Amino acid sequence: MTELSHIRNFSIVAHIDHGKSTLADRLIQSTGTVQDREMKAQLLDSMDIERERGITIKAQTVRIDYKALNGETYVLNLIDTPGHVDFAYEVSRSMRAVEGSLLVVDSTQGVEAQTLANVYHALDADHEIVPVLNKIDLPASEPDRIKEQIEDVIGIDASEAMLVSAKTGEGIRETLEAIVHRLPAPKGDRDAPLKAMLVDSWYDLYLGVVVLVRIMDGVLKKNDRIKFMQNGTIHQVDRIGVFKPGMLPVDELGPGEIGFLTASIKQVRDTKVGDTITHEKKGADKPLPGFAPSVPVVFCGLFPVDSAEFEDLRNAIEKLALNDASFSYEMETSAALGFGFRCGFLGLLHLEVIRDRIDREYDIDLITTAPSVVYHVHMRDGTMHELHNPADMPDLTHVDHIEEPRIKATIMVPDDYLGDVLKLCQDRRGIQIELTYAGSRPLVVYDLPLNEVVFDFYDRLKSVTKGYASFDYQITGYRQDNLVKMSILVNDEPVDALSMMVHRDRAEMRGRAMVEKLKELIPRHMFKIPIQAAIGGKVIARETLSAMRKDVTAKCYGGDATRKRKLLDKQKAGKKKMRQFGKVDIPQEAFISALKMDS
Structure with missing residues (x-):
């Protein structure tokens, strides 16, 4: 039994790559919790994907016994949390279980958007926060400038921030002392009901x-x-x-x-x-305030490439859902792809991680349909439907208006790239809310449609700012806009895996880009294939994939021209019949490449 005054519960929060997991490693190692021979880098990141991508996905806990300089022994419970925006739910959950936080900031890069988001989670949970400046062994480290920046941007006192190098172990002992003396002990009554x-x-x-x-x-x-x-x-x-x-x-x-x-x-x-x-007996009367349940924001269909693997996919998805409360799924069927599942995710990284895990742990090849968000479709009779899959769009004559989810995006970016970021947000139908300076760095807040963000916004943002921008968002609500469903037809057959919701003003541009891309990706057949983008019954873009030709007149030399004509007409009739009954094979790569289209 441990005295309450000798327990400290804390989490480590930071932006991606600022060194949370490495700091956790050093705290564990320096207190002798794990023997040196069992020590490995990112000890708490247990999944292969976490180690490979160098990110934390699941929050992990560890109990450390620490003998302080005053001779007392303390029990420290540490929770290492993820830094990526898709897993903010894990962070807010972990915060409720502890009383204090170590805020890790990279002393070469300073405060980033995710640092802010995670600090707000900590402040919401009434945490005592100890700032830790990491990577002070690097020549580019500027601890004094970063301390000022923490005070300006976040508004917490950083004069006594810890200076640490998690890589070399410098400053770790001082950090442990700060945890013991600056973070509060938990409260609780041993004799009360459990x-x-x-x-x-x-x-x-x-x-x-x-x-x-x-x-x-x-x-x-x-x-x-x-x-x-x-x-x-x-x-x-x-x-x-x-x-x-x-x-x-x-x-x-x-x-x-x-x-x-x-x-x-x-x-x-x-x-x-x-x-x-x-x-069960003599229990508590009323429960503790819980957490808001996680709400999936991105939906996409997962289908096995080989339809015989459907049962294996079902088992894999059920097992993954066991360990991941924020992942939801339901069965669906598609004319082009057969049986599969419609799955809900917290964001695109979450989707990629689940897809990689199914591929790796269960060895199933997957087709992923276009990611889409949940739309609210308001009907003429006053009812409202949630639309998860654009293919299920009801008849437009009964629809009054459609609302889409909007987000508030916070982007921090170096001055040189500000123009590019503003242009990117404008292109994605963004509305600027504010532009302020955090020290010398611009902080941009935009109201953006989530639909425009789920595709490849993060990748585009990283490429226009050479990786220097940081991005965080939260969902703010729904707003009406002029949205339409764009279908893609190949050989006059709709391909439901490629249908998507787009804004009417940009539908033609998106449609043209899509059909041009598909023309390059679909292999040629013996008959010609029209590829069209349509809104309702109106075709807005078309490309034709020409047929492969066989020279049927090769054996005619000399003689009457009607002989050649007869053979060519026969071939033409055959191709027409073929086109009627022919099945167009769209390869798996074409689906994925077509969806990764660049705006």
């Missing part, structure tokens, strides 16, 4: 569902009968423990502690993140 907050849950092949909890009040022991307050299910606790990154069983968890429990729970769906766990 209240434990469910922070995260995932599926383990041997133990069933593992639940990560933060104890607020009361004590959790092995063999207790516990109740999940949201869905009222009751379970008996099999084991409880803490993470020293590996699982370490303990006898009990008291107030202020973060640990895990297993209770032979079969499905992660039964454990809702943000739920309150209490004892």
Whole structure:
């Protein structure tokens, strides 16, 4: 049992690549939590994709025992959080389980958009924040300028910011002391009824569902009968423990502690993140305030290239959904692609990560349809439908108007690239809200349609600013606009995987770009193929893919011209018949390349 005054719970927040996971490694290593021979870089990033891309996707916890300079031993519970905008939900969740944050800022690059977003999450959760300037071993490091910038932009006192190099280990001891002396101890009553907050849950092949909890009040022991307050299910606790990154069983968890429990729970769906766990008898009266559920913003269809692999895909998706509460799916069928699933994601990176994991862990080749967002379609009779897939658009004669989701985007960019960024946002139908300077760097806030952002906005932003801009967004609501559904027809057959919602003013440009691209991507057949973009019954762009020709008149030499004509007419009739019954094969690469079109 640990005294409350000797526990410190904190998270590490930062922009992508500012060194959170490396700092976590050093804190774990310098306190001897993990022996040197077991140490590896990004110790807490357990997924292959996290290690490969160098990003954190799931928030991870670890318990560190630290003997302070005053001779006391403290228990530090650290949560390493993701930095990418798609996983902001993981961050806000982790913040509720702890009392303080280390704000890591790269001392060569300074404050970025994501730094701001994550600080606001921390401030919303009433955190004490300790600024940490990382990478001071680099020659380009400017700690004094960055301290000023933190005070100007974020408005927190940075005069006592820690100067650290997570790579070399410089300043780590001072940081540990700051955690002990500057972050508050948790509050909680040991004798009150049990209240434990469910922070995260995932599926383990041997133990069933593992639940990560933060104890607020009361004590959790092995063999207790516990109740999940949201869905009222009751379970008996099999084991409880803490993470020293590996699982370490303990006898009990008291107030202020973060640990895990297993209770032979079969499905992660039964454990809702943000739920309150209490004892079956003499439990708490009312639950803790939970989290807002995560709302998927980008939808796309996942189909197996080989339709025989549909069952394998179903198993893979069900298993991934077990460990990822923010990923939703439902079955759908498509004329061109057969059976598959319509899946919801928090953003494009989330989509890529899920797609990579299905490909890698389950070895299934996938076709991904055009990502789309959720539109609100208001009908003439006053009802409102949510449109997830442009192919399901109702008849336009019954539609009154369509609303699309809008976001508030915060972009920080060096002065040299400001013009390019403003132009990019204008091209994407953005409305400028403000342009201010954070120190010497412009901070641009735009109101943008989410539809224009999900495609390749982030890639374009990185390329026009040579990678220096940083971008963060939150969804603000829905607004009416002049939107239409654009269908793509190949050989007069609509290809539902390529239909998309576009703004009427830009439909022709998008349609023309799409058909030109498809003309290059679709292989030639024995008959000619028209490729068209249409809105309703009106064709707005067309290209024709010419047929491969066989010289049927080769064996005629001399003689009457009508003999040649007869053979050519016969060939023409054959091609016409072929076109009627011919099936056009659109290769998988063509789908993906056509969707990655550049505006």
